[in-house]
Amino acid sequence: LAERSNLAGVQHIVLVLSGKGGVGKSSISTELALALRHAGKRVGILDVDLCGPSIPRMLRVQDSSVHQCDSGWVPVLVGQDKAIALMSIGFLLERPDDAVVWRGPKKNALIKQFITDVAWGDLDFLIVDTPPGTSDEHISTVEALRSHQLLGAILVTTPQ
Amino acid sequence: SSSSGDEALRDKRARILSRGLPKQKPIEGVKQVVVVASGKGGVGKSTTAVNLALALAANDLTKEVGLLDADIYGPSIPKMMNLKGNPELTSKNLMRPLKNYGIACMSMGFLIEETAPVVWRGLMVMSAVEKLLRQVDWGQLDYLVIDMPPGTGDVQLSISQNIPLAGAVIVSTPQDVALLDAHKGAEMFRKVHVPVLGLVQNMSVFQCPKCKHETHIFGADGVRDLAKTLGLDILGDIPLHVNIRETCDSGQPVVISQPQSDAAKAYLKIAMEIVRRLPVAPA
Numbered sequence: 001l002a003e004r005s006n007l008a009g010v011q012h013i014v015l016v017l018s019g020k021g022g023v024g025k026s027s028i029s030t031e032l033a034l035a036l037r038h039a040g041k042r043v044g045i046l047d048v049d050l051c052g053p054s055i056p057r058m059l060r061v062q063d064s065s066v067h068q069c070d071s072g073w074v075p076v077l078v079g080q081d082k083a084i085a086l087m088s089i090g091f092l093l094e095r096p097d098d099a100v101v102w103r104g105p106k107k108n109a110l111i112k113q114f115i116t117d118v119a120w121g122d123l124d125f126l127i128v129d130t131p132p133g134t135s136d137e138h139i140s141t142v143e144a145l146r147s148h149q150l151l152g153a154i155l156v157t158t159p160q
Numbered sequence: 161s162s163s164s165g166d167e168a169l170r171d172k173r174a175r176i177l178s179r180g181l182p183k184q185k186p187i188e189g190v191k192q193v194v195v196v197a198s199g200k201g202g203v204g205k206s207t208t209a210v211n212l213a214l215a216l217a218a219n220d221l222t223k224e225v226g227l228l229d230a231d232i233y234g235p236s237i238p239k240m241m242n243l244k245g246n247p248e249l250t251s252k253n254l255m256r257p258l259k260n261y262g263i264a265c266m267s268m269g270f271l272i273e274e275t276a277p278v279v280w281r282g283l284m285v286m287s288a289v290e291k292l293l294r295q296v297d298w299g300q301l302d303y304l305v306i307d308m309p310p311g312t313g314d315v316q317l318s319i320s321q322n323i324p325l326a327g328a329v330i331v332s333t334p335q336d337v338a339l340l341d342a343h344k345g346a347e348m349f350r351k352v353h354v355p356v357l358g359l360v361q362n363m364s365v366f367q368c369p370k371c372k373h374e375t376h377i378f379g380a381d382g383v384r385d386l387a388k389t390l391g392l393d394i395l396g397d398i399p400l401h402v403n404i405r406e407t408c409d410s411g412q413p414v415v416i417s418q419p420q421s422d423a424a425k426a427y428l429k430i431a432m433e434i435v436r437r438l439p440v441a442p443a
Contacts, residue, residue: 019277020234021201021310026337051311052200052341099344101312101351104282132201132310133233134279160405 006072007115007148009122010044015141015153021132023158026054029129032154037084041124044075046114047088048141049131050100050107056090066091072117087118104136111137115144184324187293190226190301191441192326194357194434195319199330199345200338201310204362206236207408208331208398208427209307213263214415215424215431216303223302226257228292229267230319231309232285233278238269242411246270247296254297261416266296282314289315293323302441310341312348320352326438327357329395329430334364334382342383346390357437358395359387360430366400393437396430398423 007013016029026049033043047055056062059078066087067074075085089100089110120126131137145151187193196209206229213227229237238244241263247255247270257264268278268288280288298304309315319325328349332342342359349356361383366375377400387394398404404423407414415424 022203022338023201051313051344052337054337054340057337057340097340097343097347099312099347099351101317101348103314103317107282107313134277135233135285136281136313139279139281160409 005116006118006120007126007145010120010126010148011124013126013128013145013148013151015128015130015151016156017130017138017153018132018156019134020157023156025132025156026058026129028154028156029127030055030058033084033125033127034079036125036127037079037081042083042122044085044120044123044126045078045087046118046126046128047086047090048111048114048128048137050089050102050110050137051131053088053090055086055129056088057096059084059086061086062090062096064091069119071119074119085120085123087114107136108140111140112144115141184322186324187298187304189298190304192302192438193304193306193323194326194438195306195308195328195354197308197316197328197330197345197349198310198332198338199312199341199343199348200332203331203333203338203342204398205310205331206231206240206307207404207413208329208360208362209305210237210240210408210413211404211415211424211427212329212431212434213303213305214261214413215427216305216435217262218415218419219428219431219435224264224300225262226264226266226298226301226304228304228306229265229269230289230292230306230315232268232280232288232315233309235267235269237265237267237307238274239411240408240413241265243267243270250297252297254295255291256297261413264298264301266292268292286314286318289318290322293319312344316348317352320349320354325354327355327434329357329360329434330392331360331362332383332386333362333378334376334380335378336382338378339382339386343386343390346392356390356392357434358393359383359390360395361397363400364397369402393433395433396426398426398430 036043064076075087078084078086217225229235241260243258257266332338
């Protein structure tokens with residue numbers, strides 16, 4: 001019996017990109033997820049910014065930890081009704097201010113795990129917050145999501 | 161004789177452990193290298209690096225200063241230094257840095273189209289950074305300022321492991337999420353044994369141009385608290401001024417175009433603090 005892929009229940013995946021740092025990707029990803037939830041959708045957030053994971057702090061769950069279940073990691077539930085599923089490297093660090101100083105291959109391995117080994121369940125939207133630049137994290141994320149057909153991206157920028 | 165045996169054993173162990181790590185080799189002609197980093201994106205690393213390079217030169221007209229833009233994905237320095245064009249090659253096949261305002265500059269931005277994205281994995285990026293560091297005819301420089309990209313990954317590791325760094329300056333805004341990343345940045349330098357000279361508190365306060373009312377848009381004193389936690393000094397405070405951003409966007413950084421302004425004076429002071437904290441330069 002083939003295992004149901006952890007992404008099989010996710011309807012739409014939206015990447016939030018920018019190129020430039022500090023324009024508000026994480027802020028927008030968070031507010032977008034909350035707004036979609038407010039509109040009654042089932043939402044998840046995947047934070048693939050391994051060096052600077054901001055989302056746990058924005059949602060005040062930086063001290064949470066993740067657990068394992070049969071299908072993989074269980075995302076942390078956030079938001080007022082605890083109905084938004086969040087996964088971030090921030091939950092895997094011993095302390096929230098531990099530095100993640102990794103080269104590409106190690107980052108790629110973790111991103112693949114975040115995409116295939118997190119038990120997302122049934123979601124209408126999965127918002128993926130990315131780090132600045134157009135590098136390993138972005139390439140690995142898009143490659144790992146290649147088999148998932150419903151994919152789009154939002155570009156965030158400031159007027160500067 | 162047993163203690164010399166122990167020492168020999170320790171040396172041998174150290175040599176074996178360091179095998180596999182790249183050897184640090186200084187850049188030919190460059191006396192001291194200072195990196196400007198942050199961890200977080202968009203806090204003002206490039207703006208600060210550019211103005212600091214100009215300030216180092218302005219404070220001491222006998223010093224030669226270079227500026228390397230190590231942000232391969234989002235090179236900002238060509239625009240800020242008003243430089244364009246492909247570098248020439250010397251007879252030794254080295255790239256000649258582009259110069260403006262007396263500063264020798266090198267950036268990925270000189271090698272690609274302005275709007276072309278660089279979608280590369282870490283390994284290719286490292287090879288590009290190596291070229292921008294060593295295949296450049298820097299000449300004789302007293303200081304090379306390196307503008308780092310955001311994050312704590314391949315580029316930061318490669319630069320710290322391949323060349324001896326005299327010191328690192330960490331830029332942050334007072335915002336919580338920026339400080340979190342700045343803390344990681346500082347820890348990264350500690351891990352690779354690069355001395356952190358201090359923190360720069362950027363975008364500290366905004367003054368309304370009409371009524372002069374001050375707003376701490378990104379929070380107040382966050383950087384001061386982080387400095388205390390990490391046992392580091394604050395090298396200086398830069399306010400959020402429209403003219404700092406405008407002058408950089410137009411390729412005439414404030415230290416050059418408005419040297420009497422408060423912003424320029426802030427950068428000049430920070431440059432002085434940096435020189436004070438650097439070890440004595442090799443002859």
